[in-house]
Amino acid sequence: xxxxxxxxxxxxxxxxxxxxxxxxxxxxxxxxxxxxxxxxxxxxxxxxxxxxxxxxxxxxxxxxxxxxxxxxxxxxxxxxxxxxxxxxxxxxxxxxxxxxxxxxxxxxxxxxxxxxxxxxxxxxxxxxxxxxxxxxxxxxxxxxxxxxxxxxxxxxxxxxxxxxxxxxxxxxxxxxxxxxxxxxxxxxxxxxxxxxxxxxxxxxxxxxxxxxxxxxxxxxxxxxxxxxxxxxxxxxxxxxxxxxxxxxxxxxxxxxxxxxxxxxxxxxxxxxxxxxxxxxxxxxxxxxxxxxxxxxxxxxxxxxxxxxxxxxxxxxxxxxxxxxxxxxxxxxxxxxxxxxxxxxxxxxxxxxxxxxxxxxxxxxxxxxxxxxxxxxxxxxxxxxxxxxxxxxxxxx
Amino acid sequence: xxxxxxxxxxxxxxxxxxxxxxxxxxxxxxxxxxxxxxxxxxxxxxxxxxxxxxxxxxxxxxxxxxxxxxxxxxxxxxxxxxxxxxxxxxxxxxxxxxxxxxxxxxxxxxxxxxxxxxxxxxxxxxxxxxxxxxxxxxxxxxxxxxxxxxxxxxxxxxxxxxxxxxxxxxxxxxxxxxxxxxxxxxxxxxxxxxxxxxxxxxxxxxxxxxxxxxxxxxxxxxxxxxxxxxxxxxxxxxxxxxxxxxxxxxxxxxxxxxxxxxxxxxxxxxxxxxxxxxxxxxxxxxxxxxxxxxxxxxxxxxxxxxxxxxxxxxxxxxxxxxxxxxxxxxxxxxxxxxxxxxxxxxxxxxxxxxxxxxxxxxxxxxxxxxxxxxxxxxxxxxxxxxxxxxxxxxxx
Numbered sequence: 001x002x003x004x005x006x007x008x009x010x011x012x013x014x015x016x017x018x019x020x021x022x023x024x025x026x027x028x029x030x031x032x033x034x035x036x037x038x039x040x041x042x043x044x045x046x047x048x049x050x051x052x053x054x055x056x057x058x059x060x061x062x063x064x065x066x067x068x069x070x071x072x073x074x075x076x077x078x079x080x081x082x083x084x085x086x087x088x089x090x091x092x093x094x095x096x097x098x099x100x101x102x103x104x105x106x107x108x109x110x111x112x113x114x115x116x117x118x119x120x121x122x123x124x125x126x127x128x129x130x131x132x133x134x135x136x137x138x139x140x141x142x143x144x145x146x147x148x149x150x151x152x153x154x155x156x157x158x159x160x161x162x163x164x165x166x167x168x169x170x171x172x173x174x175x176x177x178x179x180x181x182x183x184x185x186x187x188x189x190x191x192x193x194x195x196x197x198x199x200x201x202x203x204x205x206x207x208x209x210x211x212x213x214x215x216x217x218x219x220x221x222x223x224x225x226x227x228x229x230x231x232x233x234x235x236x237x238x239x240x241x242x243x244x245x246x247x248x249x250x251x252x253x254x255x256x257x258x259x260x261x262x263x264x265x266x267x268x269x270x271x272x273x274x275x276x277x278x279x280x281x282x283x284x285x286x287x288x289x290x291x292x293x294x295x296x297x298x299x300x301x302x303x304x305x306x307x308x309x310x311x312x313x314x315x316x317x318x319x320x321x322x323x324x325x326x327x328x329x330x331x332x333x334x335x336x337x338x339x340x341x342x343x344x345x346x347x348x349x350x351x352x353x354x355x356x357x358x359x360x361x362x363x364x365x366x367x368x369x370x371x372x373x374x375x376x377x378x379x380x381x382x383x384x385x386x387x388x389x390x391x392x393x394x395x396x
Numbered sequence: 397x398x399x400x401x402x403x404x405x406x407x408x409x410x411x412x413x414x415x416x417x418x419x420x421x422x423x424x425x426x427x428x429x430x431x432x433x434x435x436x437x438x439x440x441x442x443x444x445x446x447x448x449x450x451x452x453x454x455x456x457x458x459x460x461x462x463x464x465x466x467x468x469x470x471x472x473x474x475x476x477x478x479x480x481x482x483x484x485x486x487x488x489x490x491x492x493x494x495x496x497x498x499x500x501x502x503x504x505x506x507x508x509x510x511x512x513x514x515x516x517x518x519x520x521x522x523x524x525x526x527x528x529x530x531x532x533x534x535x536x537x538x539x540x541x542x543x544x545x546x547x548x549x550x551x552x553x554x555x556x557x558x559x560x561x562x563x564x565x566x567x568x569x570x571x572x573x574x575x576x577x578x579x580x581x582x583x584x585x586x587x588x589x590x591x592x593x594x595x596x597x598x599x600x601x602x603x604x605x606x607x608x609x610x611x612x613x614x615x616x617x618x619x620x621x622x623x624x625x626x627x628x629x630x631x632x633x634x635x636x637x638x639x640x641x642x643x644x645x646x647x648x649x650x651x652x653x654x655x656x657x658x659x660x661x662x663x664x665x666x667x668x669x670x671x672x673x674x675x676x677x678x679x680x681x682x683x684x685x686x687x688x689x690x691x692x693x694x695x696x697x698x699x700x701x702x703x704x705x706x707x708x709x710x711x712x713x714x715x716x717x718x719x720x721x722x723x724x725x726x727x728x729x730x731x732x733x734x735x736x737x738x739x740x741x742x743x744x745x746x747x748x749x750x751x752x753x754x755x756x757x758x759x760x761x762x763x764x765x766x767x768x769x770x771x772x773x774x775x776x777x778x779x780x781x782x783x784x785x786x787x788x789x790x791x792x
Binding site (some may be wrong): 262282 | 403440443451460465467499501506507513514645664667668671675679681684691766
């Protein structure tokens with residue numbers, strides 16, 4: 001007699017998973033080299049060598065009880081302080097360790113942020129296209145996720161659509177920059193405009209509207225550009241982060257929420273997060289992982305391959321006549337499908353052993369998400385296969 | 397504008413925390429050696445050396461992407477298989493990897509177990525004395541935790557009280573053996589009787605009643621006795637575990653739920669857990685930690701110090717005329733207070749730099765929880781201080 005709500009979720013078919021399973025089956029049939037899997041966003045570069053060295057040093061020099069002992073429910077002070085210092089140095093913030101809450105990846109960070117500043121029945125707004133897991137993340141709290149239609153020209157924000165969607169029931173707005181799936185990075189102008197709208201609406205509605213900023217791709221930016229830091233633009237910001245992508249440690253599940261010191265209730269927010277943990281069964285990340293990551297919180301893996309791959313795929317897509325916005329970061333690109341039903345495009349592509357994800361679950365149909373966590377030589381061959389497919393099927 | 401529900405939880409004063417803070421302040425004043433802190437249950441022995449060696453080997457031999465890559469949301473198959481094999485070997489079970497769900501410690505395990513087999517409004521029964529965190533763990537799901545009065549003679553189960561408490565709204569029963577705070581280990585006879593009652597009530601009520609068995613202290617058992625394995629006695633059992641105590645890795649937060657293969661819906665339980673994770677922001681434990689622990693899942697740290705300490709404290713308590721049940725395991729002992737208000741006893745003990753926890757938050761007043769995660773020499777001196785305190789204040 002399993003809880004029916006969760007049992008029903010089993011019936012939801014994940015298109016991404018189905019595609020991944022088909023790709024895996026094909027790899028078994030014809031070999032890894034002949035399958036061009038642009039479906040999975042799984043960091044493909046080795047972790048930062050400084051991380052490995054830090055961990056080995058810890059095992060060599062620290063006593064076991066020091067390395068593996070309980071950390072407080074709000075995390076190790078040394079880790080929290082290192083994150084605060086790093087953010088202050090890089091983005092001109094003034095966090096103290098009391099504003100940093102270590103979490104089990106960005107997933108854990110978001111779980112705390114939503115619960116802290118919304119209540120069941122509230123409305124959370126996000127912008128299409130968006131990471132599909134935001135839906136269970138928000139709905140699991142009892143709040144409701146509403147989706148603002150996209151700005152398809154640049155994947156910034158359609159502010160007219162945003163203002164239409166805002167209403168007094170909205171207590172949080174969720175952004176993800178640079179964005180999965182579009183690869184777009186919100187500009188300073190976009191963040192400035194967003195802050196102005198939110199400030200005005202806070203006054204109009206007479207309550208706070210928190211900006212929850214999900215930034216796991218913050219360090220994967222292209223053309224030498226740095227992602228403007230959203231909390232710098234708006235006081236009521238909770239910044240959610242994971243080291244999965246920057247340090248290439250996706251399985252280690254270490255991240256944090258950073259509370260803007262000027263946010264409402266900033267001083268009690270981290271203790272509130274600790275209370276939330278008690279009700280959802282969250283534990284802060286592995287002690288040894290906190291101790292290693294605190295030493296390398298400014299470092300990244302060599303992330304240059306993502307930009308190399310993005311450029312070659314972007315150029316090919318443009319050349320083939322796709323309608324596509326050049327990504328500012330991440331390891332995703334989001335061209336418009338060559339036929340209205342992106343599922344149909346993806347299905348046909350599979351016949352060429354090309355795996356791409358149709359965009360329906362990202363809150364807007366008709367597009368394709370392509371990930372490029374691939375060796376560059378393999379990505380090049382994938383692009384050649386794409387050319388062949390598009391030529392033979394769509395006559396381009 | 398923080399969520400009021402969680403903000404109100406901040407106001408709840410944790411007696412354990414207040415005592416710990418006082419002890420910490422005293423240590424700063426008079427030095428660690430003169431403070432006898434029996435309040436904190438924090439594993440004090442080094443982790444199993446086989447674990448350390450396994451982790452160092454992994455860092456030396458595995459590629460970073462293999463060591464730190466994403467594990468599936470239901471965990472690494474190798475870890476799940478190793479846990480299943482270990483439980484089968486040790487307890488005569490027949491788990492497959494499909495019945496094992498890796499979690500962030502026992503906290504994460506319980507968060508999934510409750511949600512999988514109860515729904516909001518249901519009643520969960522547990523037995524006094526109980527770990528106080530069970531209250532937010534259960535209430536956080538929307539179900540209600542009811543407490544069955546204790547069997548104070550042996551801290552087994554008062555079956556008359558249990559039968560009075562059972563009602564058709566009960567869908568889960570939560571046990572913890574060996575028990576925090578009493579140290580009692582449920583005997584085979586207790587577990588047999590418990591299973592008989594539950595089986596009869598399932599028929600009477602026409603619905604499943606799941607046994608959720610929280611077993612983080614399973615390997616800390618005394619007098620050469622092994623904890624009888626609860627799932628062996630009752631099909632509808634979800635076993636929740638953490639390696640925190642057995643391997644002495646409390647900060648690493650790695651545990652699991654094991655689903656009895658004969659439980660209702662056993663085959664979909666782990667996929668259901670994965671759905672629950674999506675709604676509460678749970679990530680399965682660190683990949684590298686899974687890879688290391690799977691190699692040592694049958695090992696333990698040298699846990700003998702807990703038995704040594706228990707014996708010397710138990711003997712002293714008996715000698716001083718305390719009413720006390722001899723623990724079967726854990727690193728706790730639970731004597732009756734020498735005056736009706738255990739808080740008053742604990743307050744007076746603090747004046748002797750003796751720190752013990754009054755039992756009110758464990759669901760029964762008038763007792764004291766003493767932890768003995770201490771160096772044995774320090775525990776001996778603590779016992780002498782206890783003798784002095786009891787002699788001077790209570791004339792014994």
